[in-house]
Each structure stands twice: as C-alpha cells, then as structure tokens.
Amino acid sequence: MAVYRLCVTTGPYLRAGTLDNISVTLVGTCGESPKQRLDRMGRDFAPGSVQKYKVRCTAELGELLLLRVHKERYAFFRKDSWYCSRICVTEPDGSVSHFPCYQWIEGYCTVELRPGTARTICQDSLPLLLDHRTRELRARQECYRSGNRYLPGFPMKIDIPSLMYMEPNVRYSATKTISLLFNAIPASLGMKLRGLLDRKGSWKKLDDMQNIFWCHKTFTTKYVTEHWCEDHFFGYQYLNGVNPVMLHCISSLPSKLPVTNDMVAPLLGQDTCLQTELERGNIFLADYWILAEAPTHCLNGRQQYVAAPLCLLWLSPQGALVPLAIQLSQTPGPDSPIFLPTDSEWDWLLAKTWVRNSEFLVHENNTHFLCTHLLCEAFAMATLRQLPLCHPIYKLLLPHTRYTLQVNTIARATLLNPEGLVDQVTSIGRQGLIYLMSTGLAHFTYTNFCLPDSLRARGVLAIPNYHYRDDGLKIWAAIESFVSEIVGYYYPSDASVQQDSELQAWTGEIFAQAFLGRESSGFPSRLCTPGEMVKFLTAIIFNCSAQHAAVNSGQHDFGAWMPNAPSSMRQPPPQTKGTTTLKTYLDTLPEVNISCNNLLLFWLVSQEPKDQRPLGTYPDEHFTEEAPRRSIAAFQSRLAQISRDIQERNQGLALPYTYLDPPLIENSVSI
Numbered sequence: 215m216a217v218y219r220l221c222v223t224t225g226p227y228l229r230a231g232t233l234d235n236i237s238v239t240l241v242g243t244c245g246e247s248p249k250q251r252l253d254r255m256g257r258d259f260a261p262g263s264v265q266k267y268k269v270r271c272t273a274e275l276g277e278l279l280l281l282r283v284h285k286e287r288y289a290f291f292r293k294d295s296w297y298c299s300r301i302c303v304t305e306p307d308g309s310v311s312h313f314p315c316y317q318w319i320e321g322y323c324t325v326e327l328r329p330g331t332a333r334t335i336c337q338d339s340l341p342l343l344l345d346h347r348t349r350e351l352r353a354r355q356e357c358y359r360s361g362n363r364y365l366p367g368f369p370m371k372i373d374i375p376s377l378m379y380m381e382p383n384v385r386y387s388a389t390k391t392i393s394l395l396f397n398a399i400p401a402s403l404g405m406k407l408r409g410l411l412d413r414k415g416s417w418k419k420l421d422d423m424q425n426i427f428w429c430h431k432t433f434t435t436k437y438v439t440e441h442w443c444e445d446h447f448f449g450y451q452y453l454n455g456v457n458p459v460m461l462h463c464i465s466s467l468p469s470k471l472p473v474t475n476d477m478v479a480p481l482l483g484q485d486t487c488l489q490t491e492l493e494r495g496n497i498f499l500a501d502y503w504i505l506a507e508a509p510t511h512c513l514n515g516r517q518q519y520v521a522a523p524l525c526l527l528w529l530s531p532q533g534a535l536v537p538l539a540i541q542l543s544q545t546p547g548p549d550s551p552i553f554l555p556t557d558s559e560w561d562w563l564l565a566k567t568w569v570r571n572s573e574f575l576v577h578e579n580n581t582h583f584l585c586t587h588l589l590c591e592a593f594a595m596a597t598l599r600q601l602p603l604c605h606p607i608y609k610l611l612l613p614h615t616r617y618t619l620q621v622n623t624i625a626r627a628t629l630l631n632p633e634g635l636v637d638q639v640t641s642i643g644r645q646g647l648i649y650l651m652s653t654g655l656a657h658f659t660y661t662n663f664c665l666p667d668s669l670r671a672r673g674v675l676a677i678p679n680y681h682y683r684d685d686g687l688k689i690w691a692a693i694e695s696f697v698s699e700i701v702g703y704y705y706p707s708d709a710s711v712q713q714d715s716e717l718q719a720w721t722g723e724i725f726a727q728a729f730l731g732r733e734s735s736g737f738p739s740r741l742c743t744p745g746e747m748v749k750f751l752t753a754i755i756f757n758c759s760a761q762h763a764a765v766n767s768g769q770h771d772f773g774a775w776m777p778n779a780p781s782s783m784r785q786p787p788p789q790t791k792g793t794t795t796l797k798t799y800l801d802t803l804p805e806v807n808i809s810c811n812n813l814l815l816f817w818l819v820s821q822e823p824k825d826q827r828p829l830g831t832y833p834d835e836h837f838t839e840e841a842p843r844r845s846i847a848a849f850q851s852r853l854a855q856i857s858r859d860i861q862e863r864n865q866g867l868a869l870p871y872t873y874l875d876p877p878l879i880e881n882s883v884s885i
Contacts, residue, residue: 218269219304225297226262228388232296239282242275281313281327295320316834318382330838332606334714347602358598367652369592369728384619393823413806414514423776426813434771437869442778448566449527449535454871456768457577458682460500463673465492471524472546473539480556496529502572506544511643513808518641521568521787533678540565542787549789560794571780579647580654586762587622590883592728593754594618600720606704609836614758617884639812641782660736664753665690685874688856689760694752696849703841705744759829763879770820780804781812829879
C-alpha cells in the first residue's frame with residue numbers, strides 16, 4: 215500500500231470556496247490512483263483554507279505526471295466556482311511535488327494539472343504529456359478566440375460579446391470591481407449635484423476650474439495650478455509629464471518650420487545663436503504631424519477644431535527645457551504665424567494651450583491606449599492561446615497580463631463605442647481616434663517599443679532632470695537581468711529557442727495580430743537566440759507595467775487643471791497675432807460639462823483600484839524550481855533598491871517624480 219498525502223489550498227478571495235464534490239486522480243509513469251474524493255468533517259474548501267488528505271494506492275505510481283481534479287455536484291446544492299491555488303503531493307518516499315493551479319474552476323468538470331517544474335515542448339517526450347499540451351492549448355484557443363479587428367488597422371481583439379461572458383480567470387475580482395465603483399460613484403455624484411456635468415457654455419473665469427475636484431487635490435495638482443503658465447513647466451512636462459516620449463533632438467530645422475535666429479535671439483541671449491545651439495545638441499522638436507489629417511467632431515452641437523503643431527524647445531545653460539517657438543500647422547505661411555515667447559501674454563499662452571491639446575490627443579489615443587492597452591492585450595491573448603501552463607514563458611508573463619482583457623473590454627464598451635466618452639469629450643471623436651491609432655500603429659517600430667533604443671534614437675540620453683528616462687532605464691535593466699536569468703535557465707542554446715514550436719507560434723501570433731505582420735516595424739516574427747528572447751520579453755514586461763504606469767498614473771495630477779490638458783478646442787487655431795484676450799481664450803477651451811466629464815475620466819484611471827500587485831510581486835507561485843525563485847528574489851531586491859534611490863532623489867525636487875517608483879507600478883495594465 216502506497217500513501218500519497220495531499221495539501222489543498224483554496225484561494226483567499228471572496229466566494230473562492232465551493233460546496234461541490236472535489237475528487238482527485240494521480241497519474242504516474244507506473245499507473246494511476248483510483249479516483250479519491252477529498253472529504254473531511256466540516257466544510258472542506260472554504261476561502262483561504264488549507265486542507266490535508268490521503269490518497270491510497272495498491273502500489274507506487276512512479277514519477278507523477280498529472281493530477282486530475284474532478285469537480286462534481288454535491289447533493290442538491292447549486293454548482294459554484296472554486297478558486298484552487300495549489301495542491302502539494304507528498305509521495306511515499308517523502309519527496310514533494312507541487313501542482314500550481316491559481317485559477318477559477320467553474321461548473322462540473324475535470325482539470326488536469328502538471329507538476330510545477332516548467333518544461334518546454336522540446337523537453338516532453340511522453341505521448342501523455344504531449345497530448346496534454348495539445349488539448350490544453352486547443353481548449354484555451356476555443357475559450358480565448360480572436361475576434362474581428364475592432365477597427366481597421368487595429369490589433370486583433372478578444373472575441374467577447376459582453377462583460378457577462380468573460381472567462382472568470384481574466385475577470386476583475388469582486389474586490390477590484392467594488393473598489394472601482396467606490397472611486398467612480400462619489401466623484402461623479404458630486405459633480406452631478408453641483409450641476410457641472412450638465413452645464414454647457416464657457417467658463418466665466420479661470421479660477422472657477424479649481425472647484426471641479428476641490429476634494430481630490432494632490433501636491434502635483436496644486437503645483438500644476440500654480441505653474442501651468444510658466445515656460446519652464448511647459449518644457450518640464452515633455453520630460454516628466456504623462457507623455458514623456460515626444461521630444462527629438464535635431465541638428466537642423468525642418469523646412470516646414472522656418473524659425474530664424476532673429477526670432478529667438480531675445481531668449482537665447484547674446485552669447486549664442488540658433489545655429490550654434492543646433493550644433494551643440496541643445497535644440498529639440500515635438501512634432502504633432504499625425505494630427506494634420508485628423509477628422510474633427512461636434513460637441514454640444516458645436517464644431518470643434520484640431521491643430522498639428524510644431525514646437526521647438528531649447529535646453530538652456532541652466533538645464534531648463536523651455537519653448538522657443540510654436541507653429542500651429544505643418545504648413546508655414548502667412549496664415550500660420552510662428553508664435554514666440556516675446557509675443558503678447560495671451561497669444562503665447564493660447565499657442566502653448568493648443569500644443570497641450572495636441573499632447574492630450576496624441577497621449578490618450580496613441581502613447582497610452584494604443585501602445586500600452588491594446589498592444590498588451592495582444593501579448594496577453596498570445597500568451598493564453600499559444601503557451602501551456604507548464605511553459606516557462608507562460609509562467610513568466612502571466613502576472614503581467616492580469617486584468618488586461620477585462621479593462622480593455624470595459625474601455626470598448628464605455629469609451630470607444632459610438633456615442634461613448636471619446637465622442638462626448640474630445641475634439642476628434644471616435645473617428646479621429648480610429649485615424650490616430652491606425653496611423654500611429656502603421657508607424658510604430660521595435661525601436662519605439664524598446665526604451666533604451668527609443669531614447670538613443672530620439673537623442674535624449676543627455677538631457678538633465680529627465681526622471682522618466684533615469685528611472686525607466688533602471689527598471690528596464692532590472693527586468694532585463696531577471697528575464698536573462700529565466701531565459702538562460704530554460705534556454706541554454708540557440709537551438710533550444712528555435713526548436714520550441716510553442717514559443718515560435720506565440721511570437722508569430724504577436725507579430726501578426728499586434729503589428730499586423732508589418733515587416734518594416736522591425737518586430738520579430740520569429741525568435742532565434744536567447745538574446746533576442748531576452749530583449750523581446752524585457753520590452754513586453756516593461757510596457758505592460760512601468761510604461762503604462764508612466765503614461766497613466768499622472769493623468770489626474772497633470773490634467774485636473776483643465777487648461778493644461780484640454781480635450782477639445784472650440785475655436786480654430788489663430789491665423790494672426792494680437793487677437794487673443796482672456797475672453798477669446800476661455801471661449802476656445804472646452805465647455806464646462808465637457809471639461810468635467812473628461813476630468814472624471816482622469817480621476818478614475820489615475821486611481822488604481824484595490825487588489826493591486828506591484829511590479830515584481832508574484833503571490834501565485836507558478837515557478838516551483840529553486841533557480842527561478844532565486845531570480846525572483848533578486849529581482850525584487852533590485853526593485854527595492856531602485857525605489858530607495860527614487861525616494862531619496864525626490865526629497866530634493868520641487869516636484870517629485872513618483873510614477874516609476876516600483877511599489878507604485880502595477881504588474882499589468884489593469885485600469
């Protein structure tokens with residue numbers, strides 16, 4: 215008689231327990247056990263419980279290959295869901311096999327679990343295990359079907375008819391859902407009671423805008439309200455605002471921006487000139503060319519307007535980045551004046567506000583939603599569809615896909631659908647969103663996707679006080695070191711990469727579905743070496759976690775003062791100078807109800823709901839071998855040191871940069 219001792223852990227989540235019958239079958243190289251019901255006195259599978267059982271066999275089963283979990287009806291009780299965390303099996307010789315599960319099991323079914331040791335398909339030779347991999351992936355591909363493209367030129371989306379049918383293992387937890395509602399209801403109700411959500415027309419004065427979120431002010435919102443007019447702060451946001459990816463260093467002016475030395479000499483001073491500063495690498499350009507053909511929209515029954523600015527900036531000897539000149543179109547000429555800091559106060563402020571509106575549109579649609587949400591959804595889908603649970607890359611990436619499918623489904627249902635929030639608050643509406651994202655993806659490259667390469671290509675490695683760059687590179691290096699150790703452990707050679715058919719199918723699906731099979735993008739359609747794997751996986755994890763935090767978490771901070779991030783503009787870009795007044799400025803900004811609806815969105819997406827898992831936090835122990843567990847511990851140690859460095863640096867800053875502090879970075883795109 216051989217006795218196997220089982221330790222079954224139920225997840226600690228709301229409604230994670232079950233009243234259904236749970237039985238197991240152990241499958242080994244020498245046979246399988248009889249089906250054994252797991253039953254003790256009292257309730258067996260309550261949330262957070264750890265229960266022990268015995269499975270008796272007539273003989274030892276050899277090496278354990280599979281553990282079958284059978285979930286069946288108990289008496290007259292309704293079927294319910296069960297969140298099984300893991301099952302540990304102590305064999306007769308005292309050795310322990312871990313069977314990680316970490317998933318909801320719904321209805322009456324049988325789930326087959328493999329031991330936690332990660333294995334690529336090349337390491338499996340037994341027909342039983344190869345068949346198990348095939349059946350698991352076939353079931354996942356049926357569950358997570360790729361639907362029609364949401365829009366032409368967009369990444370493929372998951373085929374889910376509504377939130378009601380979302381598979382439970384990608385759905386928000388009850389804790390997160392309740393937290394999200396508690397964030398949303400008081401803020402929207404407060405605005406509703408004050409009549410702001412229904413009030414049309416212009417703001418009467420600038421100070422009135424401070425009362426929109428009077429109870430949700432932060433240190434940064436106060437700083438922005440006090441400094442938003444200043445050129446230094448305008449330039450600062452290109453480095454450490456919510457869209458810190460726009461700047462390019464230039465060595466010569468583009469022909470479409472005919473700025474002369476005489477125009478900018480008053481700002482540069484007597485000791486230098488424009489050509490000298492270009493040669494020194496101190497001149498930068500933010501080019502919003504993508505907006506030139508963007509369609510416009512009507513809000514509150516009024517036509518809205520969009521500009522495609524060119525903004526020239528200078529890195530001063532004091533280390534401050536300040537705007538030199540702004541042209542509000544891509545075509546120079548008499549109807550497209552170049553605005554300068556020496557112009558009238560309101561002319562210059564309006565020109566900068568047009569740039570901030572363009573920043574809003576490019577940031578929200580492309581930098582934020584396209585390049586994090588939609589691309590990370592494609593990574594999540596490929597991981598679920600092409601990699602079995604025992605695959606090391608599945609174990610590595612799964613924590614970085616958590617809740618991404620759910621949040622994007624919510625976004626499609628509330629923001630991006632016809633007459634959704636995008637149509638209600640932005641000057642380009644849904645049709646403009648379609649244009650911006652499809653055009654942006656058509657020009658998106660692997661260089662853009664990889665932070666070190668992007669910084670180098672944009673020529674911004676030497677700008678001082680670029681905290682996004684400094685913190686981002688540290689986090690990138692920490693992720694890269696962690697990934698390198700994991701890849702090195704499971705892929706010792708080029709051949710081990712090339713022969714992993716599941717890995718290649720995963721890479722191919724990402725290339726086809728996320729990047730539309732576009733060879734010019736530079737994204738890999740196949741991985742050939744461990745080094746290529748490390749770079750690609752590092753970029754995916756960084757963009758699913760740190761990059762999303764950098765472009766998402768500060769939206770309320772920088773946008774609560776509406777003129778700093780207007781979602782629409784009600785007057786066309788000025789074609790002459792000297793016509794702007796306070797009244798015309800207020801009449802150009804969004805109306806009251808448009809402003810408030812947009813700021814409500816800023817508030818919601820900047821408040822990470824409960825049930826958070828910061829970067830490097832892996833409570834679900836999918837890796838059971840000692841080597842990857844050591845790598846995880848080292849990764850967490852590196853992130854902790856980065857956090858200490860950031861907090862020490864921030865103590866000396868007038869405006870702390872916190873968005874890439876590791877404890878504040880969510881593992882995945884989840885809001």
